[in-house]
Amino acid sequence: MKAAKQTPCPCGKGIYATCCQPLHAGAAAGTAESLMRSRYSAFVLQLADYLQASWHASTRPAELSFDGDEPTKWIALDVRAQAEQGDSATVEFIARYKVSGRAQRLHEISRFVREQGRWYYVDGEILPQ
Incomplete structure (x- = not known):
């Protein structure tokens, strides 16, 4: 009997089946960092429904679609820092990608x-390059 293929997780932390896939299937993220990693993976995999569901209602866009976007090739995620204080947290990261080969x-x-035991993305401050 062949072993199941061990597909690397797009977030770079492990195997997809045990890393971000359970969150994409509805499991709650244990930390803000794991939610952020799962959101990165959702961008790679174009899981708009998951991105919407993990976005806080106060800042969530009415709709999210990848249709019509310039194709984005996500390359790598580097988590630089994370801090949790009670039910709020920040995660600093750099995501590398290509658009039109650039x-x-x-x-x-x-x-x-964190609300009712679930982490939600609120917003982000984009830092200069």
Whole structure:
């Protein structure tokens, strides 16, 4: 009997089946960092429904679609720092990607809140390159 393929997780932390996939299937993230990593993976995999569901209602866009966007190739995620204080947290990261073959990077400090045991993305401050 063949072993199941061990697909690396897009967030770079482990195997998708045991890393971000359970969150994409509805499990609650244990930390703001794990939610942020799962959101990065959701961008890679274009999981708009998951991104909407993990976005705090106070800042969530009415809709999110990847249709019509310039194709983005996500390359790597580097988590720089994280801090949790009670039911709020920040995660600083750099996400590297390409659009039309041109290398880009997103350096952001994201804010998260925990409500009823679930973490939600609130917003982020994009830092200069």
